[in-house]
Structure formats: structure tokens, C-alpha cells
Amino acid sequence: AQTVTQSQPEMSVQEAETVTLSCTYDTSESDYYLFWYKQPPSRQMILVIRQEAYKQQNATENRFSVNFQKAAKSFSLKISDSQLGDAAMYFCAFPFGNEKLTFGTGTRLTIIP
Amino acid sequence: NAGVTQTPKFQVLKTGQSMTLQCAQDMNHEYMSWYRQDPGMGLRLIHYSVGAGITDQGEVPNGYNVSRSTTEDFPLRLLSAAPSQTSVYFCASSSHSSTGGETQYFGPGTRLLVL
16 A cells, blocks of 8 residues: 555644654655645645655755655654744655655644744 | 635535636646645545646545646536535646656645535
8 A cells, every 4th residue: 555654643842942753655666756745824835845765865955854764664854943933734745656646644743932 | 926826715515516616827837736635634636637638536536526628727626515525625736747856836725614
């Protein structure tokens, strides 16, 4: 089965601290992309970061980075120096087959001032 | 540059009514998709299109129809609304395939309540 699993429905972190959101997936493909999308209270979905599977180096976008472990099929998102504006739902996504982008169930991140 | 627009923002329907959710993009994207978002279930793909005149089913297509007569527009039709279709609907577009790493751009969503 082609699945994307986010096992943490909710997470919280103190402002300025670091938090890691987990995501695992199941695929038999060898080259693919993985995505993290953010959905703030405004409901607007925004791409946070993407990772190409064949690249050894973990992707980084400012305070956001991933820990990609291909053999373990794990794709975690690390947010450093958490800010109040990071409060949102975060979704991991994997494009199974032709255009069928599959999302995990999401992790709600709360930032504690 | 408006990006992806959706209308209406909110709609209440009675069971059995039909309606069309509108989606338009001004980025000349070939790929467009419709998702529904329900609590605890993430986003699920309803239908998608890889270009004008070409559509295909996603994970949860039953009860929904789509067509793609132009590159810009991708309307979603509810044929006979049911309470199970109460959800938030998102339209998305991208210039190329997500399998190739392309970013999907999402509309602001339409909240639909079926009584």
C-alpha cells in the first residue's frame, strides 16, 4: 500500500526552541520527491520544503530543514528558532504515481510564547 | 497575478442539490487538482487534470464531476449533494508534475456544508 504517515497529531514548542515533526512513507520507487506543506489558520496551503530522494544532502530553507533517511523511508521536518508565525498544520506529501499527491493526516504545531 | 482563485468561499446546500465549485488560475499551469480536507484525514485527491481536455480520478471521485475546457479553469461539480460531502475543498495547480518535484499552488478553499 502507498501510504504517508504522520504519527504526531499535535506538537508544541517554546518560542525560539527547535521542534521536529515526523513523517514516514511507503514506496517501492527509487527516485522521487517529498514535500512538506504548511497550513496556517488562514487555511492557505504553502510549500515549506521539498527533498529529492537521490540527493544525499538534506534540504534546507532558512530555519526549516529535513532529516531524510531513505532506507528507513523517513522524512522529518526540523524547525529551528521557532516563531509565533510557525503555528500551523504541517502536512507531509508524496506523489504516488501519476499526479496522485498523497498527504499525511497532518501535525498541528502550537508555539508557546 | 491572482494565482489560484476559488468561488464561493462558503456555501450551504440541502441534500440532493447540485452545485459547481469554481477554480481558476492565471499562471498558465497545465496541472490542476481538486482536494477535500476533512478533520483528521489530511487532504484527499478528488480529480485532477494534466491539461485542457484531460481529466482523471483521484482517491475519492464518487459524487463529483470535473471538466477542463480551458487551461485556466477547472470546475468541480457536485451532482447530488450528500451530508458526507460536507468538507473544505481546495483547488491546486502546478506547471509540471509533482512527481518531478513541482510545487503545487493552492487556492484559499471553499467551505461546503450539506444539510
